[in-house]
Amino acid sequence: MKNLIYTLWALLFLVLCHSAIAQDQQGNSGGILSGNLEANANFFMRDTLIGAEGTPQYDRQLFGGESWLNLNYSNWGFEFGLRFDVYNNSFLPNPLDSYTDEGIGRWFVKKKIHKLGITVGYIYDQIGSGIIFRAYEERPLFIDNALFGLQLTYDLSPDWQIKGFTGRQKNRFDTYESVLKGGSIEGFISSGESANWSMAPGLGVVGKTLSDGAYTQLQNTVANYLPQDTFSLQYNSYAFTLYNNLTIGNFNWYVEGAYKTGDIYFDQFATRLTRTEGGVKEVEGKYANNDGSVIYTSLSWATRGFGASVEAKRTENFNFRANPFVSLNQGFINFLPPMTRINTYRLTSRYNAATQEIGEQSIQADITYAPTRKLSFNVNFSNITDLGNVNKDQGETLLYRELYTEVQYKYKRKWSLIAGVQMQRYNQEVFEEKPEVPIVETFTPYFDFLYKIDRKKAIRFESQYMMIGDDIKADSKQDYGSWLFGLVEFTVAPHWTFTISDMYNIDPGKQSPSDATGEKIDVHYPRFDIYYTNKSNRFSLSYVKQVEGVVCSGGICRLEPAFSGVKMTVNSSF
């Protein structure tokens, strides 16, 4: 059956392409065929010292990879899309396991008939900022939440559009059984071409109907709870959102409020009583049936040489998934925007605050000041706490705090320097579910120096030193201890880039590897990369040693294991 579907799709595309070529030869083609390819190959080289071992890839398979070939064709007012996905011994879904499968990862057909837009197949879309609904793809995280179904849009006027959709959410090469349906109205209002203000308001609704299987399983699960923890269950839950983007001159203000009716989800912080041999005991983690809310706002102002923005978000019980039994990054119907700076340097991006669905309140401020074209300053501050749900008897708990500063100086077109300091407080106990660990404290100065040797050649130096606080209980440095990172990158434009770097565990901590005597070892994690770019093709070849990390969610811990081996990638678009 699977082969038949592949064959039919391939034939359809061949027919379409052949038709396009034939028309082109007659000089009357309106068709456009475009696409892109992404391919990753990993060669695994066991390294017992850093823990790169014990998975099928290290033990016997030695190779793993993924690729996605995306084809789009438009003609006759239609758009057709087809994506072929291949996973061979891939560690993307589960870093401890090996996943092999291939097939049509996405197809769609789109047509606009006057004011009516029709899309069928696998659809990527969102309502507002995605708080109640976002169907999207994030390949490195193995997230592909496309909605498999039908979407209709109708243009009420040039500035107003209504949208409705129904379908089921993609789950690998299958779908979840729960049915989704939803809709939105979005528009644009301004007082005319000469006015300095405009608004883009919208409202949306999404409904989820649980499958019979999931409902029955939930019923049987909750029936096993003691009477005081049980609750009645419903098949349907709804989420509503109201949002607006207001622009007045240099000001921009986005605000969105969302509400979710009673929905069954797993709350890892909630407690319930269980039967034990001696009576009853309170344990953490239970299914709950609560309504939820999110309010998110972002205010920004920019003028010549100065820009400032403030964001705030409050989340309560907004875990919204296609199946209440999935965890980690599976089955998300929605997307809660993160409230921290997206860092890119190796060490400043080591500790990240995952969005908390159960309870979170956060604020972020960012100021950029450029007194001259050569010099600019940036300061970013973010602070995230819970809603008192983590430690119920201690009130709000700090989850994450970051202060990031950056100074950038450009000297003519010869060299530029970026330097600054980052300070973090990271609640490892909550984000990674590691009990009895202190809040990780980091202080990381960094610099990035780029020197242009001539018109084609450039060399870049980058370094960060992450100082980590003490774990007094463990009588050692927190987590993996302190790190020193250095990188040299040599570029020969327009084709070649060579990179050599090392992440050195200069002052090992509690989690660092030990030798036979139990002494902590200061391990080096080197990396070498070669990148070659030719027109729209890009190739990379890398030798990588990467430190391990642990990510936990919903009572399940997931290891992001250490990596040791060679990586190759190919990216191409046409």
Added chain:
Amino acid sequence: MFKRILFLWALSLSFLACEEVIQPLPSPQVDSDRKVLLEEFSGGNCQPCADAADEISNLLGIHGENLIVVTMHTYLPAPQASPAPGATYDFRTDEGTEILNILGVPFGIPTGGVNRRPLGINDSRLISPFSAWAGIISDELNRPPLVDVGLETTFNAADRSLSINVNILSNADLNGDIRLTVMIAENDITDKQLTDDGVVDFKHKHVLRDVISSVSGDNLATSLSTNELVNKTYSYTIPTTDERGPWVAENCEIIAFVTLVDDAAGEQEVLQAAQVKLSE
């Protein structure tokens, strides 16, 4: 324009048009001849595994002898699978690791298999989170057993010799690779475990000590007719101690279960299980 928007918004409210009929919760206790096997995979350095142990006590309190549990510590390459810091014993066994490999590779621990059936997300035979076990166990209890398993043991405390007699009576005509697995597990071993309160002394239960049959099960038959009886006996000597610490015979329990295996498809399911405590 306003009218159009109002109409469309009213249309969207039709989502909420009907009120749903709320169904009552079923009784958790199921009157069944079925004995469900829960194979739990745990670790000393895994804090949620302590919560999973509490959940197992809770489920045993509800289902009693209808639920049979064996807890395996394995050499899964994850730090949670290791013994807790300061532990006296290492409960990890090659046999447990082999069984985990039969069932699949988990995202992490705790996880568990219920009757080795593909009842988890994406047809996985490993079910996580542990809060999902309860519903699946209740479902399985409603499936009548295709075989009955009678299990008797004779234990000689003087020389610690154990004789195990297993009778399998088929309740239906069965075809395929039918196997019998026999295990020994031990209760109430006190050792370190990572919990919400840090590393504490913890009473470990249902800990797999050894697999007395072959790990993948001893071949029983390739077909069984309704009411056909098959008998298997095993002899075993319970060690006084080994590298995993002393064995307290009166805390040990014997578990036997029959599986229908399709090696080519990589599938199998437990048809029925039985358990006997040596102290009984």
